Amino acid sequence: MNVKRAVPLILLDQNVPRALASLLPGHTVRTAADQGWEELTNGDLLKAANEAGFSLLVTADQNIIYQQNMKARAIGLIVLSTNHWPTLRANSDRIVQAVDHLPPAGYAFVECGLQPKRRRPAPTRKL
Numbered sequence: 148m149n150v151k152r153a154v155p156l157i158l159l160d161q162n163v164p165r166a167l168a169s170l171l172p173g174h175t176v177r178t179a180a181d182q183g184w185e186e187l188t189n190g191d192l193l194k195a196a197n198e199a200g201f202s203l204l205v206t207a208d209q210n211i212i213y214q215q216n217m218k219a220r221a222i223g224l225i226v227l228s229t230n231h232w233p234t235l236r237a238n239s240d241r242i243v244q245a246v247d248h249l250p251p252a253g254y255a256f257v258e259c260g261l262q263p264k265r266r267r268p269a270p271t272r273k274l
Contacts (some may be wrong), residue, residue: 155223158196158210160206161185164232167205170239171246177201189215197222203249205242210255223253234259 157176159167168176179185184195189211196204203223207230225245227235235242238259245255 150208153204155246156200157203157205158182158191158192158201160204160208162207162230163205163227164230167242168225170242174246193220193222193224202251203236203246205246209256212256221252223249223251224255225249226254226256228257228259229261231261233262265271 155172155174156172158175159165159178161179163178165178165180168178179187179192182195182199184192188196189208193204193215197220201222201226204228205225207227209226209228212224212226212262225242227242229235238257241259245257249255
């Protein structure tokens with residue numbers, strides 16, 4: 148018998164590009180702004196998301212796991228190594244895999260690498 152899992156309700160933190168939702172087709176994705184939670188910070192955001200029935204928060208705040216007691220929450224947490232959109236897009240398979248395989252109230256860190264450094268153009272010399 149094939150049991151279909153419920154589609155998780157995913158919340159994107161303010162520090163994650165909205166476009167990340169486009170990498171998660173088949174998932175219900177909302178942003179903190181969609182919910183009117185732009186002003187909420189880590190603990191309050193997790194509490195509101197948990198109470199609203201979200202099953203997963205995606206953030207680029209790498210300190211959140213050290214600042215919050217996740218054991219007391221039913222919401223899962225995915226932390227991205229960067230919020231640089233081109234880097235996230237290039238690592239979409241890792242993000243999707245983390246979302247699809249995260250156990251309820253689980254935690255995953257998704258290493259996407261760092262955004263490329265910009266090089267300054269060489270100064271031009273006047274002759």
